[in-house]
Amino acid sequence: MQLIVTAINKAYASVQAVKQVSFQINSGEIFALLGPNGAGKSSIIRMLVGMTRPDSGSIMISYQDQHYDHVPRRLLGYLPEDRGLYPDKSIEKNLLYLAQLHGLTKAQALTEMDGWLQVFELTERRHDELKQLSKGNQQKVQLIAAVLHQPALVILDEPFSGLDPINQEKVVEFLRQLKARGMTVILSAHQMAMVEKLADHMLLMAHGQVVLAGTLEHIRAQGQSQRQMKVGFAAAVSMEQLQQLSGIASAEALSGHYWLLTLADTVTVALCLQQLLQLAELTQVEMQTADLHQLYLAAMAKHQPGGAV
Numbered sequence: 001m002q003l004i005v006t007a008i009n010k011a012y013a014s015v016q017a018v019k020q021v022s023f024q025i026n027s028g029e030i031f032a033l034l035g036p037n038g039a040g041k042s043s044i045i046r047m048l049v050g051m052t053r054p055d056s057g058s059i060m061i062s063y064q065d066q067h068y069d070h071v072p073r074r075l076l077g078y079l080p081e082d083r084g085l086y087p088d089k090s091i092e093k094n095l096l097y098l099a100q101l102h103g104l105t106k107a108q109a110l111t112e113m114d115g116w117l118q119v120f121e122l123t124e125r126r127h128d129e130l131k132q133l134s135k136g137n138q139q140k141v142q143l144i145a146a147v148l149h150q151p152a153l154v155i156l157d158e159p160f161s162g163l164d165p166i167n168q169e170k171v172v173e174f175l176r177q178l179k180a181r182g183m184t185v186i187l188s189a190h191q192m193a194m195v196e197k198l199a200d201h202m203l204l205m206a207h208g209q210v211v212l213a214g215t216l217e218h219i220r221a222q223g224q225s226q227r228q229m230k231v232g233f234a235a236a237v238s239m240e241q242l243q244q245l246s247g248i249a250s251a252e253a254l255s256g257h258y259w260l261l262t263l264a265d266t267v268t269v270a271l272c273l274q275q276l277l278q279l280a281e282l283t284q285v286e287m288q289t290a291d292l293h294q295l296y297l298a299a300m301a302k303h304q305p306g307g308a309v
């Protein structure tokens with residue numbers, strides 16, 4: 001399974017929801033679409049699953065030497081933004097019904113279901129009606145429903161929404177299991193800490209456009225313009241001493257003999273360390289790396305109207 005999306009655009013009435021978006025997803029990857037409300041994530045997903053068509057640009061899905069302009073239903077496991085199961089039916093009946101719609105026999109559906117119910121600790125509740133379940137548990141049933149038929153591609157629109165931190169971790173585990181089974185996964189999310197653990201590639205969007213794209217390391221390299229280092233000295237060092245070093249752009253005193261230093265643009269880490277060692281012995285050196293949440297906030301700040309980009 002490979003997806004190549006090239007310069008797609010989508011407008012609704014006066015809103016240009018998606019603008020010139022391109023990306024590629026390879027087989028077996030977990031790919032995350034990130035961005036604030038209204039960024040265009042669901043609009044892209046709806047085009048991938050064939051619910052709407054791009055106004056321009058192209059989508060090419062390749063699977064076993066066949067090519068498609070959207071993901072064929074038989075290859076797709078989809079958790080839509082608007083969830084929809086039968087509240088008066090039990091977990092088991094809901095899942096059986098959906099699995100059979102996808103062509104599974106009852107026996108196949110029950111076997112598949114058993115495994116996933118265990119993953120989400122819902123085995124004991126399989127005969128409960130959906131309306132008796134918490135929002136989080138209903139969400140888990142939706143996730144199971146999306147993958148029972150073992151699709152090649154799973155698209156999950158906000159799989160973490162409405163879940164507490166423990167259940168969010170369960171979804172992380174669920175997604176890892178999908179990847180281990182060879183499925184390709186596309187998800188949209190706001191939970192950066194979860195995405196950071198999982199996604200092979202990600203696309204950060206704002207106002208319908210791509211802001212940052214790539215692996216976490218690549219995004220870090222694009223988004224983190226400053227290199228920062230936390231250092232501990234064996235003896236007291238003053239701000240004046242640090243400011244005199246050509247390798248240090250700025251310094252912030254932390255507690256004890258610890259400092260957060262921003263390196264000058266051109267200096268190597270090795271040269272900077274040599275300069276610091278002339279002031280005092282170092283007890284700790286730690287390069288600071290921004291997490292996805294910080295990178296996301298910095299990228300979004302730049303993309304505010306009137307921002308730097």
Ligand SMILES: Nc1ncnc2c1ncn2[C@@H]1O[C@H](COP(=O)(O)OP(=O)(O)OP(=O)(O)O)[C@@H](O)[C@H]1O
Nearest residue numbers: 012013015017035036037038039040041042043044
């Ligand atoms: N059917 C529609 N008709 C008109 N405008 C729409 C429609 N669907 C989406 N939009 C608009 O397109 C833009 C992108 O919406 P979209 O739902 O794709 O964003 P999103 O990133 O998925 O947001 P969220 O995180 O809130 O789900 C928004 O301005 C939204 O109001």
